[in-house]
Amino acid sequence: MLTELTIRDFAIIDHVSLTLKDGLTVLTGETGAGKSIIIDSIQLLTGARGSVEFVRHGAKRAEIEGLFIVGDDHSVYAKGEEFGVDIEEDGMVVLQRSITHQGKSICRVNGKLVTLGILKEFGKALIDIHSQHETQSLMDPERHIELLDTYAEDELKQPKQEYKKHYETYRSLKKRYKELSDNEQEMAQRLDLLQFQWNELEEAKLEPKEDEELSEERNKLSNFEKIYSGLNDAYEALYGEQKGMDWLSHAMMSLDATADYDETYQRMSEELSNSYYLVEELTFRLSTEMEGLEFDPERLDEIEERLNEINRLKRKYGQSVEEILEYKDKVEEEIDEINNKDSFLSKLETEIEDVTEDLLLEARHIHDIRTEASKQLTEAVHEELKDLYLEKAVFDVKVEKKQGKQDDPLLKNQQVSLSSSGFDEVKFLITTNPGEPMKPLHKIASGGEMSRIMLALKQIFSRHQGITSVIFDEVDTGVSGRVAQAIAEKIFKISVDSQVLCISHLPQVAAMADTHVRIMKNVRDNKTKTKAKELNTNEKVEEVARMISGTELTETTLQNGRELLNLAESFKADT
Structure with missing residues (x-):
């Protein structure tokens, strides 16, 4: 998990140091206080593109540093071997990123200088960030096959390895055939x-x-x-x-x-x-x-x-x-x-036919596994959607053979397009209202529905992706009432298996926090500064009460805050 985060001279932040804990950490504060800036800094730490505009006015450079602690079997060890970065047995991984006022970006992993691309590889293994924009990315149809394969990773691992070997041979032979016959x-x-x-x-x-x-x-x-x-x-x-x-x-x-x-x-x-x-x-x-x-x-x-x-x-x-x-x-x-082109072309044709037969055999096996996994995933999503008051929604994972062109292989008298992942294309379809036709996820208009569907999927996939930390940046926008409570409960459940850092304006989510941090903005000497403060029990009550009623605190709003916190503690104890 991410245990320490230090930010210096980044946007309106001069210096913030956060000690993060396991479970659910919620960041709250007024709009513009700098909550999303903290998420921006973490995104830069994990390989997002930087800009000179991130450097605080008057500073020479912006610096972000994060300390992660990982388990013995974490995938980041494989990344370390791949890129020549030493990761000790204590599982400590330090990511560092600085951007100079001239726009130069410097990246380090455990003290070793690395490229931005390598930093991004480590970042993907350690942190999963979801903002309103990232939710749209999750709904990208091109990623649905990856998500389904993640869900069925254990069953697909060996077949996909076998398929990949045949596919590389197939591509090589096809390329050589094209070169000779051109x-x-x-x-x-x-x-x-x-x-x-x-x-x-x-x-x-x-x-x-x-x-x-x-x-x-x-x-x-x-x-x-x-x-x-x-x-x-x-x-x-x-x-x-x-x-x-x-x-x-x-x-x-x-x-x-x-x-x-x-x-x-x-x-x-x-x-x-x-x-x-x-x-x-x-x-x-x-x-x-x-x-x-x-x-x-x-x-x-x-x-x-x-x-x-x-x-x-x-x-x-x-x-x-x-x-x-x-x-x-x-x-x-x-x-x-x-x-001797003609004889070689004839030989290549025979080799291509043989490897295509093996390739289609493996692709059909993968297709069958995906089809069965799609049924299980569909049922799992329906269960999650019920908890989020989308019980009338109908979700479907559609696995189809991708239509090929004239020169593509034939499978049961149908041309199929082969790629590195097989001949399948996967679509996530949904209808949230009875009687309406099924539509692709990305065509759903309601932001509130999108947030709930994303959380349902995240609850399922977080158990399969092995990510150290999950970050939600205002993914609960556009919901209220019982739906807000359901979202809070779902975010907490995700935090049971992964460290979760969440920016929220919902009092229900804040009440569910294991650690509550308030982000504040102060102006001193004509300079704006952002500070972070971990709240104690009484301060939590005040902050939740403020989120319920606004700036004015009364005994009634404070009592409402206590009740919401008590309800949250009761739910967490039963989970």
Whole structure:
């Protein structure tokens, strides 16, 4: 969960530090106090696009930092391995984002500089943000298949992996078939290019590891004087009268004279003798090596010229001689394919037919799982909608085969369009009034209905997505009365399995909070500042009473606030 949030010089916030707890945290306050600005800062922390306008007037940079604590099996560990970010066993993840007054954005995860895209990947694994705008995103028909697959994740995991392997092969074969069967003029131009490349590589007559061997030889020739001087100095120090070997011989004979008196001396004598003969052998090798040394400037020029040629080819065909030779083999294969296009096309057709059969088999399996999951999801949504006083609403998850084009595969005499997720398209349909036709979710006009449907879906999917923290930004807009109470209860239920941070104007939601934070705006020295204060029990009563009646507090409104808080505590105790 998100345990610490620090914001500095962001919009009208000069410095706010929030310690967040498990369960439901509700942020309340007057309109314009800065509640949504806090959500904006969290969105930036999780990879949203920034702007220089977020930097507080007169400040050099805006800074946001969040500390998350995750469990041992959280998906963020996989993200850490993928992007080379260390995540310790204590499960602490720190996201940092700063935006300078010049518009430059700096992102860090656990102290490591990362790109905005990588920060966004970590953000998606840690936080799920829902605002009125995000609700529209949830209703996006393009995302419905993802949501259904999330709901049936356990059943779909293995079939989707199998399907993906066949699909990648299918795409690769189709792409190659299209390249071979396309425009004859383009193919002839491609053949000319490949033939030129092959001829260039063939004439080069490269040998494996040739560049490494030549570099080693060049190094010796370039440093001939240093090498010869070093070998000669070593040889002179060892061989000759009153040199190293003479003294070693003298020491060996002296120690040998004591060998008969003690086993320790005998072993020391033997060790010295062995060392003497090893050094003697090394001396002979030094002499031989010096005799074989010869400086050849012409050979050095030849090596330099050859290495320049190899480096030129590396810039065009690969980073090493081995990669260049592999590329040459691929070029040769492609030349052969183009020259024998008809036979290769026939072979590809057979391969495409075989892989299509396997692909459709896996796609049908996935389709069947989705169809069964859609029935279960439909029933689950109906149960949630009843709790939100939409008991007359009819919800349906429609799983259909996506209509294909002329060249797409046939399934039971129907062309189907294959994608990376199968041949299905999924639509969430609903009617909220009896007698009206089913419509796609995104065509529902009522904001209140949209909020309730989103919460119903979120209640279901929060149990499957494994998100650390869920944030709701005024998703309860446009509701009141018993519906407001139902929404408050639903938000609390979501907080049982996930940490929830909620901005709300509803007293029913505020009363349900485990932690209640009031956001206030003050003007001092002609500067606007936002502050956050965690409320105690008496302050909670006053804030809830204020949300019920407005700014004026009376004993009656305070009593109403206490009653609402007591009702909330009673509901939470029974949940």
